[in-house]
Amino acid sequence: MSLRINATVPDFTAETDQGPINFHEWIGDSWAILFSHPKDFTPVCTTEFGAVSQLMDEWEKRNTKVIGVSVDNAEDHKKWKNDIETFSKAKAGFPIIADIGLEVSKLFDMLPAEAYMPDGRTPADSATVRSVFIIGPDKQLKLSMTYPMTVGRNFAEIVRALEALQTTAAKGVATPANWQSGEDVIIPPTVSDEDAKEKFGSFNTVFPYLRFTKAPD
Numbered sequence: 001m002s003l004r005i006n007a008t009v010p011d012f013t014a015e016t017d018q019g020p021i022n023f024h025e026w027i028g029d030s031w032a033i034l035f036s037h038p039k040d041f042t043p044v045c046t047t048e049f050g051a052v053s054q055l056m057d058e059w060e061k062r063n064t065k066v067i068g069v070s071v072d073n074a075e076d077h078k079k080w081k082n083d084i085e086t087f088s089k090a091k092a093g094f095p096i097i098a099d100i101g102l103e104v105s106k107l108f109d110m111l112p113a114e115a116y117m118p119d120g121r122t123p124a125d126s127a128t129v130r131s132v133f134i135i136g137p138d139k140q141l142k143l144s145m146t147y148p149m150t151v152g153r154n155f156a157e158i159v160r161a162l163e164a165l166q167t168t169a170a171k172g173v174a175t176p177a178n179w180q181s182g183e184d185v186i187i188p189p190t191v192s193d194e195d196a197k198e199k200f201g202s203f204n205t206v207f208p209y210l211r212f213t214k215a216p217d
Contacts, residue, residue: 002109006140009133010107016067016095017077024139031064031162032135035153036110040072040080044152050088051155058159062166068096069104108133110146134162136169171216172199187211 003009011024026032035052037045052066059066070077077096084092097104105111110131132153134143142165147153164175173185187196189209196203196211203213 003133003141003144005142005144008139009135009141011139012104012107014104015074015098017074017081017098018095021067021095021097026067027065027135027137027139029063029137031062031137031166033059033064033066033158033162034069034108034133034135035066036069036105036108036131038071038130038149040070040076041083044149046080046083046087048153048155049084049092050090051153052094053084053088053090053092055155055159056090056093062159062162064162066094068094069099070096071099071102071105073100074098132158134158134165136165142169167215173213173216176212182215184212185215187213 009023011022013020013022035048037048039045049068052068056066068077072080074096077098081092081096099105102111108131130149130153131144131146133141136142143161145153160180163181164179167181167185168174171185172188172191174188175185176183179185184204187200187203191199193205193211196213200213200216203211205211
């Protein structure tokens, strides 16, 4: 069954290049981002994991842990990280799950349940394993997206979406298209004008259902 927004994500134990983890325990009270790729030592994903490495300060600032998942083994992950760090000039300090048996890929609906890949698999065999999942401290799925193999993921957008998720969860607001941190936010239609004035102070009414206010601190 497909994972839906606000569903509790599967818990699992797995081996990583940094040792075994229990996923829910690993998340703890943090936000988490699980990002996957079809195979180690592939060009697009090397640039992506490099981007994740360069953004470690941004993840930490937002109380967010990041973890990769690959269909290769932990020893290959360790070797591949040398290339990632050489390319990005940043420490790849996050763990990468060794999903050799595809258990995690199937749990998160990245591959069909009957999928089987013999040794010698190529990136094309696991092409659908190109997903990003943002998970809240409540262990619920907040956002997911899947890319084709040829298109590198925009991790600046993932940072933006993460901040929007955290802002809306904490402040009871919504964000408009192309919202950036610090810009005006939307007051939900379920909040009356009277309650909006008490909660947010002044606001700008474009339509009765579209009201903007300054982003809460």
